[in-house]
Amino acid sequence: MRHVRRLAALVLWVSCPTLIPGAAIAQEQWLTPKLGELQLRSDFRETYYPTERVREQGTTLRILEERFGLSFPIWQNSSDELSFTGSVRFQDLGTQAVLPATGVSLPGNLWEIKFGPTYRHKFDDGWIAGANLTVGSASDEPFHSIDELTVRGTGFLRVPQGERNAWFLTLNYSNNLEYFSGLPVPGIDYVYSPSERFTLVIGFPFTSVEWKPFEKLTLQATYGRSER
Numbered sequence: 001m002r003h004v005r006r007l008a009a010l011v012l013w014v015s016c017p018t019l020i021p022g023a024a025i026a027q028e029q030w031l032t033p034k035l036g037e038l039q040l041r042s043d044f045r046e047t048y049y050p051t052e053r054v055r056e057q058g059t060t061l062r063i064l065e066e067r068f069g070l071s072f073p074i075w076q077n078s079s080d081e082l083s084f085t086g087s088v089r090f091q092d093l094g095t096q097a098v099l100p101a102t103g104v105s106l107p108g109n110l111w112e113i114k115f116g117p118t119y120r121h122k123f124d125d126g127w128i129a130g131a132n133l134t135v136g137s138a139s140d141e142p143f144h145s146i147d148e149l150t151v152r153g154t155g156f157l158r159v160p161q162g163e164r165n166a167w168f169l170t171l172n173y174s175n176n177l178e179y180f181s182g183l184p185v186p187g188i189d190y191v192y193s194p195s196e197r198f199t200l201v202i203g204f205p206f207t208s209v210e211w212k213p214f215e216k217l218t219l220q221a222t223y224g225r226s227e228r
Contacts, residue, residue, distance in 0.1 A: 038073035061095040086115030107140035128158040
């Protein structure tokens with residue numbers, strides 16, 4: 001039954017529209033052309049999804065979600081960075097819904113825990129290359145067995161276009177992608193950043209916009225394909 005319960009967890013993660021976990025911290029670190037300025041950062045978010053009716057089941061579903069992210073430098077200078085990032089996402093589900101194909105009840109709680117290092121190097125011509133490795137677990141019982149283990153690796157290259165803009169090329173691997181599990185998936189994004197207060201990223205696998213109207217206020221929206 002373990003694989004059935006895990007399937008229930010994964011299907012629900014896909015069905016919930018949400019920001020990519022940890023994207024706010026990871027995106028800013030990966031896209032910036034400046035190295036050697038990383039600081040300890042944390043991020044906490046709480047989201048409530050109001051009660052909705054479940055189609056053809058005569059029941060309802062509501063979700064309370066909490067997320068926490070942490071990032072800190074391990075070693076850095078003007079041309080090299082090594083950092084560590086971790087995140088935890090918890091969902092409390094209020095529902096009596098079941099998976100239509102199996103009749104298995106959805107679990108009451110879901111967890112996603114992941115962590116890993118990121119390395120970046122800046123070349124003399126301004127190009128920046130790096131890699132990230134993330135290990136984690138997404139399930140109602142995280143790290144219960146190897147079936148719940150998730151592994152993701154990303155290689156990326158930032159090619160500057162002018163002083164602030166850039167092309168961002170990626171190659172992603174994950175054992176838990178929705179459609180390309182076990183296969184490397186290329187990506188390309190264009191980063192438009194006319195000032196430190198506004199950054200637009202458009203392309204695949206994710207699109208985002210970040211605006212800082214005030215020094216202590218940041219507004220961000222991110223859309224991307226789920227890992228699950």
